[in-house]
Amino acid sequence: MPFSSLLAPRSKTDHAKQLRDYFTVIENEQDKEKKSYEDAIKNIHKTLIALKDGLFGPRDGSSEPAISDVSQLCSGIYTQDLMTIMINNLSRVTFEDRKEIVAIFNNLLRRQVGAKYPAVDHIIQRPGILFKLIEGYENADIALNCGMMLRESVRVQELADIILKSPDFYKFFDYVQKSTFDIASDAFATFKDLLTKHKPLCAEFLERNYDQFFNKYRDLLNSENYVTRRQSLKLLGELLLDRYNFSVMTKYITNTDNLKQQMNLLKEKSKNIQFEAFHVFKIFVANPTKPKAISDILLRNREKLIDFLTSFHTDRTDDEQFNDEKAFLIKQISELKDTKA
Template sequence: MSCNPVSREGTKHQIGEKKASFSLYLFPARSCNAKNRARGKEEEERVRIGSCVSTRGGAGRDASKRLPSQHLSGSLTSSGYVAGDPSDQQSDVVGKKGLFKSKPRTPVDLVRQTRDLLLYSHRSISSLPDSSKPDEKMVELSRNIREMKFILYGNSEAEPVAEACAQLTQEFFREDTLRLLITCLPNLTLETRKDATQVVANLQRQQVNYKLIASDYLEANLDLMDVLIQGFENIDMALHYGSMFRECIRHQIVAKYVLESEHVKKFFDYIQLANFDIAADAAATFKELLTRHKSTVAEFLTKNEDWFFADYNSKLLESVNYVTRRQAIKLLGDILLDRSNSAVMTKYVSSMDYLMILMNLLRESSKSIQIEAFHVFKLFVANQNKPAEIVNILVTNRSKLLRLLADLKPDKDDERFEADKSQVLREISSLEMQDLA
C-alpha cells in the first residue's frame, strides 16, 4: 500500500520551518504501515534529544522541560549553537578568566602608577574645564594615596608588613615622587591631602637596610623646604605643608639648612598670624626646630644670639597676643634650661634689657605666664656672676619682687617649684647695691 504523498505546498512550508528551527524534522501526516510508524517515533525521539529545540512548536517546549540541563549545554559560535561537555566548557572559561586576570599590584607598581598620575595632575589640572563630574584619573590618584597609607600604617584588620613598607619607601624616594606630591597637593581633595600628609610623615621614619633614605633624599633636595615653608602663607594648605615640614626637620641636615637660612626669621610672623590654627601649627614647628637637634641648635644660637633674642623678645615675649606670649615664654625656658645651651643662657641672663622684660612678665595677670616667667627669672638671680646693673635692678625692686613671689603658687602642689622660689627669695634678700664700673 502506498503512502499519501505530502503536497508540494506543505513540503515547502515544512522546509521553511526546518530552516528556521535548525533541527525541526519533517514528518508525514500519518503513517501508512508499522515501518513508517516506527520511523516516525524514531524521528520524534531525535527531536526530543536534539541539540536545539524549536521555539515555535509546543512539542519542542515540552521536550526542553523534560530534558536534563546537560543535554542543552553548549557554546554559541558563529556557526550556531554547538553542544559540548559542560565540565570541559566550564574549565575552559575559568582558564580564560585566569589568563586575563590582572595580577595584584606590588608596592613598587603602586608608587609608579601614583607618580604617573601625579604627573598627569601637574600637567593637566590647570587646563581641565570646570565640571561637576570628577576626573577618573584624579579619583584613581586618591585611591592610590589611600592605599599607600594603608600599606604604611596598616588598618584594623592587618598590621603593616615590613617588606612592603621598605619596597614602597625605596621606590618613593628613587625618583621625585615626594616633589610631585608636594607640588600637586593643592590639586587634591581635602581627604586626599590628609592621606598624603600622613604618607609623607610615615616615610620620614621608614628605614631601608637600617638607613633613613628620606634623609639622603632631602639632603639632595633641600629646596623642597623652601616650597613647604611658603605653604604657611596659604590658608588652605598651611596645616598640610606645616605638618610635612615639621616631619622633614626630624632630619638634622634639614633642620640645619632651615636654621641657617632666612626661613627661620619668618616664624616670628607666622606665629602671630590671625588664623589661630595656623599660628599654633607654626609655633609647634618653631619649637621642634629649636629643641630637637641640640648640637645644631646650640651652634645656631651661638652664632646668631644677638639678632635672634632681640627679635624673640620684641616680637614674641612682648606681643599683644596672650597666646603668643605664653607659648614664647615656655619655649624660652626650654631653650635656656637645656644644658647644651649653657653658654647662650649665661649671656642671656647677663642682659639688663632681658631682665626687665622678664620682670614685666612676672606681673602678668595670667598665672600660667607668671609661672613660666619665674623659671626664666630664677636664672638671672641664680647667676653667680651677675653684672652690677643686674644686681642693682634686683635690689631697687626688692620689696615688690619679694611680695610678688611670695604670693606666686602653681595650681597644683609642686615641691620643686617651692624649693626654687625659696632659694630665689633668699638670694634677692641678701643682695646689696653695687657700684657700676
C-alpha cells in the same frame, strides 16, 4: 580607569609614573570643570590609595607588603620626584587626599634600608621640599597637613639642620602669631621641635645666631597674642635651663633689657604668664656672677621685689619646689650688696 588596574601585578614604578601624569594634568588645566581635570582628581585619589596600600599593606591588615615590592615602589616615587610633586599640589587635591599624602610622606621618611634612610637622602638633595612645607603655613587649607610633615622631617637632624640654616626658619616668628589659633599653635609646635629635638645642633644654632634670634624672640614675648606670649615664655625658660644652652643662658642673663622685660612680665594680669616669667626671672637672680648692671637693677627695686615676691602666687601652697625657689629668691635679693664699679 578601573581601580583594579592600579593594583595589577605589573611594575610598581608604573603607579608612580601614573600619579605624576595625573598631577601634571591638574597643574596645567586651569578649568576645574573640564572632564580631564575631574578625571585626574579621581585618578589621583585611586592611585594615592594604591601607593599607600603598597607601602603599608592591605588596609585590613591581612598581610605585610613584600619587601621587594615596597623597594620597587619607593624607587618609582623617588625617580618620579613624587615627594616634590605631591607637596607642590597639596592645595589642589581633596581634603581626604591631603591626608593620604601626609601618610605616604611620613611613611617614606621613616623607612630604613640598611643604615640609610632613602627619603632623607632624597630631601637633602631637594631642600625645596622643606621650604615648600614651611610656606604651607600661609595657606589655611593645607597648613596643618604641612605641619605634620614638617614635624616628621624635623625628627631627622640633617633635615632640621637645613631648616635652621635657612632664612626660611625666621618665617616662624610670623606664623606663630597668626590670628587663626589652630595654625599658630601648629606652627609653634614645629618651631619648638626645631629648637629642642636635637640639643647640640640647637645650641650651636642659638650661639651662632644669638642676636638675630633673640631680637625676634623679644617681639614674641611682647606679642599681643596671649597664647603666643605664654608659649614663647615657657619655651624660653626651657631653652635657658637646658644644660646644652649654658653659654646662651649666660649671655641672656647678663642683658639688662632682658631682665627688665621679665620684670614687666611678672606684673602681667595673667597668672600663667606671671608664673612662666618667674621661671626666667629666677635665673637672673640665682646667677652667682651677676654683672654690676644686673645687680644695680635688682638693688634699686629690692624692697618692691621682696614685697612683690612675698605675696606672689600664695595660693600655690602644694607646690613645694615653687615655694622653695621663691624663698631662695627673696633671700638672694635681700642679701644683695651695693658694689662699686
